[in-house]
Amino acid sequence: MAIFKAACVQMRSGRDVAANIAAAETLIREAAGNGALYIQTPEMTNLLERSREALQAKIADEAGDPSLARFRALARELGIHLHIGSLAIRLPDGGVANRGFLIGPDGAIRARYDKIHMFDVDLANGESWRESATYRPGTEAVVADLPDMRMGMAICYDMRFAHLFRAEAKAGAGLITTPAAFTRQTGEAHWHVLTRARAIETGSYLVAAAQGGTHEDGRETYGHSLIIDPWGRVLAEAGTEPGIVIAEIDPAEVEAARGRIPALKNDRAFREPRAPEDALRTAS
Template sequence: MTTTRVAALQMRSGTDPMRNVADFEALVRDAAGQGATYVQSPEMTGALVRDRASLKALLKPEADDPVALAAARLAGELGIFVHVGSTAIARPDGKVANRGFIFGPDGAKIATYDKIHMFDVDLDNGESWRESATYEPGTAAMLVDLPFARLGMAVCYDVRFPQLFRAQAMAGAQALTMPAAFTRQTGAAHWHVLQRARAIENGAFVISAAQGGVHEDGRETYGHSLIVDPWGRILAEADHDEPAVVIADIDPSASAQARGKVPNLKNARDFEVKVADAETGHRKAS
């Protein structure tokens, strides 16, 4: 059995990117000090700013983004893989990307991923979110071959779209990632079951760093960063919303074992959907 120590960082990012970078660096160093060779931060590591104009005033292009620069430096200095769950990046076309990064032990960028699914919802507690008003959605899923596993990248609201993770699993992903800034309301209702479901149905580890607590811009996030094994068992959790480092040792062979016990990926079949009309008895494709 060959295990790898992985870490999920729970943060409470505010409106000052440089202060958030300092908090991020301290947590990365803490995780590396505990032996983690892969460290993941949450969605919007660089800043959580609800006001669109204020957020855009803080934006930098990828080459100058302080979170990306810090992550590259830390990865190279500590000799680890640093996965920035996401941060807001100014695109060359004037739009904004909710972008994740993975940097290798040499400090070089390995991959990026732009969040595909936009959180455009009205919650029953009065909260309203329109991510599509600020961010340009990504169009491509991303897999990364790391020494310990083939890893799928995703961000937050993506977790509610199981077809993304099924596609990654079918392409060989042994670990799935869902760094997030889940609202407190939706997190309390759905966070754990969604993470465990994605792990079980794909026979894959799930690593999900989260934002937690009351933020400077007034939003509340759920916390409870998780690492889940391919059988759906929670290996490690921050069972609160305070900043924390969550650590677990994972063995990628557990993914193959889970898929051998329940070979649903292998047994999947294509099908069509039909609708029966109760009045006419006719059937038609939906």
Template sequence: MSRIVVACVGMRSSRDPAANREAAIAGVNAAADAGAVYVQTPEMTALLERDRAALFDKIREEDADETIAALREVARRRGVTVHLGSLAIRVGEKVANRAVVIGPDGAILATYDKIHLFDVDLPNGETWRESNTYVGGDRAVIARAPLGEAGEAGIGVAICYDIRFPHLYRAYGEAGAAILTAPAAFTRQTGEAHWQVLARARAIENGAFFVAAAQGGVHEDGRETYGHSIIVDPWGRVLAEGDAEPGIVAAQIDLDAVAEARRRIPSLRHGRPFTLVGGAG
């Protein structure tokens, strides 16, 4: 049987890790109650904190992180794969923006550190310099995850700003990943302009499902995120999309649709090497 239910937990994380943890647990339980076998939470599930000193005071190394421990127990108890979209994890004097994929037995299947850091100046005056605090990863990761009666499938793990780098997702598609991801805390401005079209493009280009849980609304630390958790099928059709409010977004997906889309448009097999001639300079 290739049909399963997948779900996103839309959140509005605060500066309180305990409150965020409880919200994530409640969301995963609600998704499991709705029949989901794969549940994803957003980027920065456990904490949204712009003050660097406060951030370092509240975060821990991976082995000591209470949110990871709590969600491992929930995954085991409910028998679902839980994809923690990301958490701030202490790595020496910097921080990793780390995704953690947990199997239905509670074991950690894979971790991924966000490769592309959001260092931008937006037209509305917002300035973001993730590299001041975070250290970028250097490994692309496919998690081999048990998905109920559908069996095991490859999940291409990415985070937020990574969605703007199609070569990362192409590598996942060429390696056979059936589900692509980008759990996010997109700004409202950029989300309104680009979020859905980027999600649909990554799905279409690779003939894969795209699943992304999102932060939404005005947060305690002052930022405003777009929300709109989204699930897209391999043909680019939006199966489910939320709004800026926290909540569950779920859809039934048929993993056989991946092979069908790749058969109809076999672009993953048609890539050819080329030489670039000329340039802006």
């Protein structure tokens, strides 16, 4: 299996879809020009908009989405695997999906993934987020094949649910992905710990393209796009400004890490714990 270059495109998406497409395209071209064959953009590449009404007014279904059409043409032109971390996509019933796409070098959509876990939280600094009020959660884990390894798809808050990545690794993924728009507050506390943990637990490369900085809708995102190897070492990291980071992916390193710590092979099924009162009733 051949070594190849992977790249993260770090963005600061705003409220103008056309401007976001143009910004992404510039950075994707830069990454491809530096030899990257797999290029990932962050969550909500096409639009970051807190207002549900404004978001609904600016998005389209897959067939009519201008960003998806442009990125498919770009992947074909550059001959790359282009992983669009996610787009806001209108569903047939009027709902909205937070949907990632893997686009092949022929411009065809190779895989789709709808974010499963919704970020419904109240943070200590007063920020309150209710993704479930806007987005329809996905229900299916997704893996897809690159030329020399299999990748698993996830988005942002999914990172906190380790069982998703373990399932993908057990399905053959040696590269796991978490394109994100992590808040600055939670990113400062947990971003590096979580990304490295997911890579170590599964013996996988992890590629996480991120949004970074202060956005037009007022939110602050953490940035620090990362590429991490299967031993948990950071191979490439961005700051908070838009740009790209690139690192080499060696599929042999996945087998080496899993050989040293065979956690996936040693994993065992177990019964969920019972509440103490249930255990007492069973014993009596």
